[in-house]
Amino acid sequence: MKKTIILLSVLVLMFPSFSQAISGNKYNESIEESIKVNEEHSEKLNETDVSEESNEVDVSIENQDLGNEELNQEFKKTNEDSTPETQEEHQEKEMITTHEVKLTSLTADEYYQLAINQSSYSATLEAFIKGFKMYPDDERFTQGINESARSLLDWASVKQQVQSSVQTARVRYEFILTAPVLNETITKETKYKLNYARLGETIYSPNRLYDMAKNEKNVSPRFSYFVEGYNLYPLDQRFSEGIESSSKDLVDWATIQHSLGNIDSAIVRYDLLLSSPFLDKKLKEEVELKFEMAMQGKRMDSSDKYVQIADNEQNSSAKLNAYIEGYKFYPRDQHIINGIYLSSESLFNWASSQHELGNIDTARVRYELILTAPLLSQDVRQDSEKNLKLAREGIIIVNPDTLFLKAKNEQNSSAKLKAFIKGYNSFPDDQRFIDGINSSARSLLDWATKKHAEGNIDSARVRYELIISAPMLKNATKNETEIKLEYVMQNKALPSINKIIKDADSEVNSSAKLNTYITGLLLYPNNESLKVGLNSSARELLNWATIKHSEGNLITAKLRYELILTSKGLNSFIESETETRLQLADKGVLLPTANKLFEIATNETTSSGKLMKFEEGLKFYPTDKRLIDGINETALSLFNWTVKQHQVGDFDTAIHRYNLIISRQGIKSSILRSVKSNLALANKGLKPITIERIVNAKVQNYTHAQMQNDINKLELMYPGLISQEVIGKSLDGKNIIAVKLGNGKTEVLFNGSAHAREHMTTNLLMKMIDEYAYAFSKNLYFDGFNVREVLNRTTIWFIPMTNPDGVTLVQLGPDSLGSNVSKKAIEINGGSKNFTSWKANARGVDLNRNYPTMWRTVSNNPGRPSESHYKGPVPLSEPESQTIYKFILSKNFKTLVDYHSSGEVLYARLPGHIENLVSRKTGYSIIDETNFTSGGDLPTWFTLELGMPGLTPEISHYVGSRPVPLSNWDSIWKKNNSVGLIVADEAYRNRR
16 A cells, blocks of 8 residues: 555656546645554444445445536435434444344354344444354355445445545445455455545546546556556456556557666656556566666667667577567567567577487577577477477487478388388378378289289288288278288289189179179279179179069078178169168068069059159169159159249149159159259249359459359259359358369369459359350350360369458458457457458468478468468468368369469469460460479479379469459450360360
8 A cells, every 4th residue: 555655646746637636636635644544543433424324225336427416416315215214213223233132142044144134234244243253164154244345345435435425434444344254355445445535535436537547648647547446446347457458558658768768757657567456477577677677777779679680690599589688678569579480480490400410409409499489389389399309319300391202202102101101100190191101002002912913922911011010091901901911821812803803704693793793892992893893793683683582582582682782882772772672572572573563653644653653663673674764754744744833833833743753763863953953943932044144253342142142043053063062161150162063073173262362263263163054054165165075074173262251351351250250360460450462361371371282391481370471380270271171182183273363374383284275275474383492382282292283373464462453354254264174174185
């Protein structure tokens, strides 16, 4: 309390208006007198004001917001409205109550009931104190003392806001302080207010005091107002928050004065800050350091000086040390913060290189220095700690990228697998080594299998044993290797695939043929020829067993059904049919003949009845052409009739018939696609769709919502040709959508809007989908391509918007995202809601720098979340990049085109024929990235890891740090309109 009073006197000297603002000329008495009163005053509870206690409960907390005159009027009204009772009567009742408590031996429950039934806060507190003295172990009295003390303290605080009631408040404060087991918060607050009351001073209400603080332009008195408010009302969170915010402003102001040489002025502010009832630990350490420096009369350098010193250092260690020194005095300076991030990463890279070269002590010292930095990116901290541990143990490190490249470049499968195993043992969390183990194990198994089939048993055995020893091996590979190893251990040569097929074909009965294929697929589980042979022989055997079943030979049929179901690689249709027949055979039920089932179906008089009977027939005889043709002719006839009802608006009839067709098995997919498309429209009360162009790409801001709406329409308009798949979610929960266009087995991928401000690439991809689908349905040529022919051979996958959150930030602003994501983005953007130049995702990570290949060597990385260029804490740290990575691995794409927006160039590593074709079409010059050391981008990973072409076309001439303007659209579309077809056609022609 003494320190607070002294500091308040300092503020009075600094700001003559301050004492008047706090108490309305309350400091006329000397500071020494107030201290004397504080130390010597020990009066007991003054009973003369007891008559006022009957009104304590009626004083509303709302009165804290009223001025003194309003409070007097409110108190007057309260007294008038209360139950009439003289002071003498009230005192007499309390005296009787007190006398009864003294003379009567009450139980704890009786004391508790007596306390909670009191009509005033003072009486309630007194009763709880008496109860506590009698029953100190009963928690109810401890809780009751603190709750009633709090209520009485709040009441007295309101009283003290009126001059005439200051002494009433004083009496209550002194009474509160007589209570035992009083918590620290109540004790401190009561003592603080009591000191004012003993000086005869009123206090302001919390709202009034908060408004005074908030409206104060000068930071010193504003901070002091918040401190005063906190001391008077510690439970009001506004004052603690005010101290926290204004303390940073005050220390920054004092620091500037300190650096300008105004040391005395800085000392006063530092001392004021250190007097605060609470201060952030780091901020307190900063103030104490500066205060000590100021007390020694030392002037402090400016933040620019520290940055200049650091920038002039020639090596990373000295640079980092200089930035750390600057951070001690300027921990909120963004230049110094960025300097620590960048110099620590630079020093780590240098230390790691020394560590790899065997200069362990040199590396260790640098790691230790890095870890003294107050700020570090997560990956630098984790890697420094890990490498420091190795250095202290004298272990030389191996870079995962170096290990991976070494493994990848091994010339034979055995060496490659061993190298990937070694990499996995060193870096078990690096997915590249797990993938490498399985891909090289598969290659080695194929090679060993070939040697085994040639009779080179010893060579095969060594490779099988190596494969079995590999960690993280897929079960299918492991099982196949174990089977082949058994052959080797028995000194048996493997039959070749051709021999297995030849042996199967030479078998005279279907059971023996199927058994041969079953054995062959155990040895060669991925061989398509064997799978085809197995299903063909299983179908033959099923047809034969079905005939036996219909003839009543149930045991024979049952044995064949069971044999079929032991097959691995059996297609689902044959498996389902076989299970159905086996169930009937187990029950002793005979099958009707195909002729009988066809006759029953054709005799039905309704289309619905015919569909059901043909379907029943196909369950038993799925290859019978009469039944196949019958169900499809009936379905098509019913569909055409239903479309007519649909077109005239009879939606109920249409919906019923469409559902009837869809529920039947054995109908061609082309018919079902049309039925499902029309059903979707009928369910929405819409008539059948007319084929037309959907996408309006000539707009500046083609949003995620518009894209989703157009994709939905396209999927309905072109059933079977276009389908969409939600392959992941963004940080804000937005769908990342992949659109499938075409029916070919060869597949290529087009990707757009990885960078937020480059959203014109989404317009381009959506326009391609729309135009290609329209040309397909109308059987038109597009830019010289037979579109129907191209899309029947190659499927084009489009991910039109990889970064939906970032695009939304640029187009619609942060208020269009969820509050948590939006708040973080605004913080990264320096508090601004202008995201025009933003490239990253909502977490400030550049998605095209977040892929694993050459991630460590990414250049110009700011080391922290930013609007662009930040590569992230680890590869694939973001949900968006994880989504694209996993989706690509789930497919077998032959080419990737990753569209970006500015430069009219074509980037590629190892450019070849496809790059030349795209370059000729677009006019974009090729920039060969083969020798570029910076990586982390999607096409680099795709090309170097998957071995397929990855292209990065930049669609517009350079426009700076902003979205491509709409005026460039016509030129962009003309140059790129058929790139999708060029890539798709070329991928098919060079398929492998």
